[in-house]
Amino acid sequence: MVEAFAVASGKGGTGKTTSTLALGMALADSYDVTIVDADTGMANVLFHAGLSDAETTLHDVLAGKAETREAVYERFGMDVVPCGTSLSGFRDADPDRLRDVVAELAADTDVILLDSAATLGSRAAVLPIVLADRIVVVLQPTIPSLSDGLKVQEYATTYGTGVAGLLFNRVTDDEDIDAIAGKAERYFEGETLATVPESDAARAARRAGEPLLAHAPDSQAAAAYRGAAGRLDVQSGPSEAVAERFQRAVVPDEL
Amino acid sequence: MKLPSGRLVRERVVTDLTTVLATALDSGLTGYALLESQDALLLDADGVGVLTFADGVPAVAYHTGTDSAGEEALADIAVAGPYRLELYELDDAALAEVHDTDPMTIPPELPAEQLAGDPQLAERTLEAAATEQRDESDETTGDSAVEAFLDDEETIAEIQQRAREQAQERAEEWGFRR
Numbered sequence: 001m002v003e004a005f006a007v008a009s010g011k012g013g014t015g016k017t018t019s020t021l022a023l024g025m026a027l028a029d030s031y032d033v034t035i036v037d038a039d040t041g042m043a044n045v046l047f048h049a050g051l052s053d054a055e056t057t058l059h060d061v062l063a064g065k066a067e068t069r070e071a072v073y074e075r076f077g078m079d080v081v082p083c084g085t086s087l088s089g090f091r092d093a094d095p096d097r098l099r100d101v102v103a104e105l106a107a108d109t110d111v112i113l114l115d116s117a118a119t120l121g122s123r124a125a126v127l128p129i130v131l132a133d134r135i136v137v138v139l140q141p142t143i144p145s146l147s148d149g150l151k152v153q154e155y156a157t158t159y160g161t162g163v164a165g166l167l168f169n170r171v172t173d174d175e176d177i178d179a180i181a182g183k184a185e186r187y188f189e190g191e192t193l194a195t196v197p198e199s200d201a202a203r204a205a206r207r208a209g210e211p212l213l214a215h216a217p218d219s220q221a222a223a224a225y226r227g228a229a230g231r232l233d234v235q236s237g238p239s240e241a242v243a244e245r246f247q248r249a250v251v252p253d254e255l
Numbered sequence: 256m257k258l259p260s261g262r263l264v265r266e267r268v269v270t271d272l273t274t275v276l277a278t279a280l281d282s283g284l285t286g287y288a289l290l291e292s293q294d295a296l297l298l299d300a301d302g303v304g305v306l307t308f309a310d311g312v313p314a315v316a317y318h319t320g321t322d323s324a325g326e327e328a329l330a331d332i333a334v335a336g337p338y339r340l341e342l343y344e345l346d347d348a349a350l351a352e353v354h355d356t357d358p359m360t361i362p363p364e365l366p367a368e369q370l371a372g373d374p375q376l377a378e379r380t381l382e383a384a385a386t387e388q389r390d391e392s393d394e395t396t397g398d399s400a401v402e403a404f405l406d407d408e409e410t411i412a413e414i415q416q417r418a419r420e421q422a423q424e425r426a427e428e429w430g431f432r433r
Contacts, residue, residue: 013372120421123429130431142372143333143404147414154418159431172374176402183405187415198374 001236004102004112005164006038006132008156010148012118014138015169017044018202020115021211022222023136023167024078026229031110034072034079036102038114038128040093043083045115049075050209051082058082059089062097068104076214079109095124102131111234120155129156133237134164137188141168141180153188165190167228170198194228196221258305258353261286261343268293270337273371279342280311280380286344292320292335304332306366307350312384313366314350315359324359326400333369333400334410369400 007020017039024033037045037058046052051073058081060066073080081101084090105112114132117125129135135156139149153163166188171177181192197220205215213222264286269275275288290304302320305328306313316328323331332338353359363384367377404410425431 011372123425126425126429126431140372141401143330143369143401144336144372146401146404147334150411150414151418154415155422158419158422159426170374180401180405183402187405187411 002106004132006114006128006135008135009138022225025213026226028077034109036081037083039117046082057084059084059093062093130159134162163189165193168195193231194224196224259349261345265342283311289341290338293337312363330404
């Protein structure tokens with residue numbers, strides 16, 4: 001039984017990768033969690049998970065040069081599938097293989113978190129949103145971020161993907177986040193899972209190559225992510241159904 | 256809003272205004288930016304967002320399409336990207352009258368927050384503003400602009416509608432069938 005979430009935001013800099021790993025670690029208390037760096041154009045997960053020297057990455061799998069299991073690393077209580085950073089790796093990678101990779105991983109985990117690209121500009125960037133059961137929208141309380149979050153939601157719902165909830169991230173004290181979140185919820189399908197304060201701990205964690213929950217488990221931000229994980233009602237579908245849906249999601253022979 | 260013509264220093268199409276705001280701040284630009292939306296479906300296609308700078312610090316905002324001023328204008332500019340940008344230099348004296356027009360005044364850090372979503376740039380802008388001992392309206396934060404945006408159901412419906420249409424068009428283009 002598995003549910004696949006794409007962690008998405010239209011805009012960069014919202015802390016998507018930090019959020020993906022933090023949610024993953026919090027969920028790992030109750031579920032088998034697999035994190036996939038589905039942002040194949042701008043790999044990030046490896047830097048956050050101490051995997052910058054990983055030999056085999058998702059790029060190799062998407063290029064047909066390695067088996068999926070070779071790119072799976074057990075870190076921080078989760079299975080992590082990082083992407084590589086080389087341009088040639090990106091060029092050789094066939095994004096369509098992602099669906100096979102996710103289908104394969106789905107057989108052996110409860111929750112898949114797809115860290116997706118901060119753009120809706122290309123097919124590869126949107127693919128994780130198509131593949132996922134639901135998205136978690138990471139937002140900052142700014143107009144560009146909310147506006148992009150709305151666009152992401154429209155893409156998701158157009159492709160039959162649900163909205164699991166909103167994560168307001170990098171929230172500063174001078175913002176009336178309750179008022180903003182309350183108003184934003186009128187337009188989004190999911191509820192607010194958490195409001196995560198702007199935090200030096202998140203930057204320090206990234207520099208240390210550790211997920212926030214490992215680096216600063218007692219920080220306010222970490223507590224907020226644990227709260228978000230608690231609010232996320234994981235609705236596991238049968239693994240076969242997920243795998244089958246991935247097969248149907250794309251028309252590979254036309255590409 | 257009447258602005259004397261300035262000297263054109265930059266002209267290009269941009270999707271992200273971070274660089275523009277940072278460049279203006281770092282070069283201490285006094286002048287104005289004209290931001291014309293390349294997205295004809297949003298707002299008034301003829302509308303141009305105007306943002307003025309004094310010594311690199313944003314001072315007033317205005318939108319000719321929606322006739323909005325100040326924070327509201329900024330909200331209108333924020334949803335309208337990508338933009339064709341024209342950046343002009345203009346001397347202080349020529350801008351004085353505009354800069355004294357209260358309803359158009361914006362907190363200096365607001366464009367960095369709302370248009371660029373860059374807290375560090377916002378902070379730098381605030382510091383620069385303080386250094387220049389310009390008047391700041393501390394009590395006015397960017398939140399009211401965000402809330403005003405969320406109260407604007409019509410604009411949000413336009414964003415949603417357009418994204419939906421785009422998603423449908425691209426589903427075909429990209430071979431998604433769900």
